[in-house]
Amino acid sequence: QSSEVEKNSPESSPEFTPDDSPLTAVVDEELRLSTTNNHTAAHLMHEALRQVLGEHVNQAGSLVNPEILRFDFTHFEKVSETQLEEIENIVNAVIRKNIPTDIYETPFQEAIDSGITALFGEKYGDVVRVVKVSDFSEELCGGCHVRATGQIGQFRMFSEEAIASGVRRVVAVTGRQAELMNQEHGRVARSLRQLMNVPETQVPKMVEKLADEKRQLEGELQNLRSENALAGISGLISQAEEVEGVQVLAKIIEVDSADTLRKMGQALSEQMSSGVAWLAATMSGKSTLLCVVTDDLVNRGLKAGELVNAVALLADGRGGGKPDMAQAGIKAPEKLAEALASAADLVREKLTN
Numbered sequence: 107q108s109s110e111v112e113k114n115s116p117e118s119s120p121e122f123t124p125d126d127s128p129l130t131a132v133v134d135e136e137l138r139l140s141t142t143n144n145h146t147a148a149h150l151m152h153e154a155l156r157q158v159l160g161e162h163v164n165q166a167g168s169l170v171n172p173e174i175l176r177f178d179f180t181h182f183e184k185v186s187e188t189q190l191e192e193i194e195n196i197v198n199a200v201i202r203k204n205i206p207t208d209i210y211e212t213p214f215q216e217a218i219d220s221g222i223t224a225l226f227g228e229k230y231g232d233v234v235r236v237v238k239v240s241d242f243s244e245e246l247c248g249g250c251h252v253r254a255t256g257q258i259g260q261f262r263m264f265s266e267e268a269i270a271s272g273v274r275r276v277v278a279v280t281g282r283q284a285e286l287m288n289q290e291h292g293r294v295a296r297s298l299r300q301l302m303n304v305p306e307t308q309v310p311k312m313v314e315k316l317a318d319e320k321r322q323l324e325g326e327l328q329n330l331r332s333e334n335a336l337a338g339i340s341g342l343i344s345q346a347e348e349v350e351g352v353q354v355l356a357k358i359i360e361v362d363s364a365d366t367l368r369k370m371g372q373a374l375s376e377q378m379s380s381g382v383a384w385l386a387a388t389m390s391g392k393s394t395l396l397c398v399v400t401d402d403l404v405n406r407g408l409k410a411g412e413l414v415n416a417v418a419l420l421a422d423g424r425g426g427g428k429p430d431m432a433q434a435g436i437k438a439p440e441k442l443a444e445a446l447a448s449a450a451d452l453v454r455e456k457l458t459n
């Protein structure tokens with residue numbers, strides 16, 4: 107086990123009460139190894155980020171635990187997919203070379219003079235600890251590190267995002283966690299390949315094609331539904347009541363969209379010789395009342411906007427529109443049937459006054 111043991115703050119063990127009995131520190135070897143791998147990998151990634159993105163990259167925060175390493179740094183644009191792969195490749199090449207780490211102490215000023223990476227804003231003592239990986243990476247650091255880079259096994263980045271203006275965050279895994287992530291991605295890729303029945307590399311193209319087809323089919327279905335609804339127009343007209351010599355229709359119908367409802371209203375006003383029609387429908391939980399008035403009745407002073415509101419008010423709704431077509435939102439659809447029953451009287455009243 108490593109001779110460097112990190113100091114834990116007393117708050118992390120609240121039930122611990124010190125006495126004079128000797129203590130044995132126990133370190134979970136597997137967890138410690140994972141954390142150690144991630145810590146050294148963070149140093150390697152820091153250098154790889156500078157090589158790929160530029161010398162302006164400075165550490166702005168980091169988190170290392172047994173599962174992940176998270177690294178925040180200054181950079182002003184998204185790190186591209188290609189750059190991320192390049193960074194991964196550089197770190198993995200250093201891992202494969204199995205370079206022994208060199209950890210030593212030196213006066214702070216000497217370290218700075220020789221250009222070793224120190225963290226801006228961090229306080230250092232007179233003597234500092236340096237963690238060196240050949241001529242690749244050299245940082246001031248007091249943490250636990252691998253004896254040689256090969257122990258890290260592999261390095262895999264899986265997320266990149268902005269966390270503040272000019273500050274990016276990358277998250278990566280190493281060793282066993284990287285293996286688990288590879289296996290998970292392998293499982294997903296295999297099941298996609300089986301579901302799509304194409305080679306893995308063609309899966310994205312296939313998904314795109316399926317999405318296109320779905321959009322096209324939805325469009326066709328919508329058209330068929332409106333055609334179907336329009337085909338029922340003459341049937342609807344035959345149910346109209348005759349009031350003062352004009353046709354009056356007031357019905358609750360089923361349609362798939364507000365667009366179809368308007369098309370039906372349009373078709374009704376074209377096909378009725380002279381009349382007023384109210385059509386009510388509930389679409390995705392919202393109830394709408396549409397009213398159309400044929401042109402001859404518009405000329406006699408009937409207004410669809412007034413007529414739609416006269417019925418809508420009885421079902422807690424309101425709306426408006428043009429003299430020949432108007433619509434209203436209905437808040438109490440359960441009152442619609444009764445509200446629509448007043449339609450004939452409404453037209454009679456308008457025509458006889």
Ligand SMILES: [Zn+2]
Nearest residue numbers: 145247248249
């Ligand atoms: Zn460190």
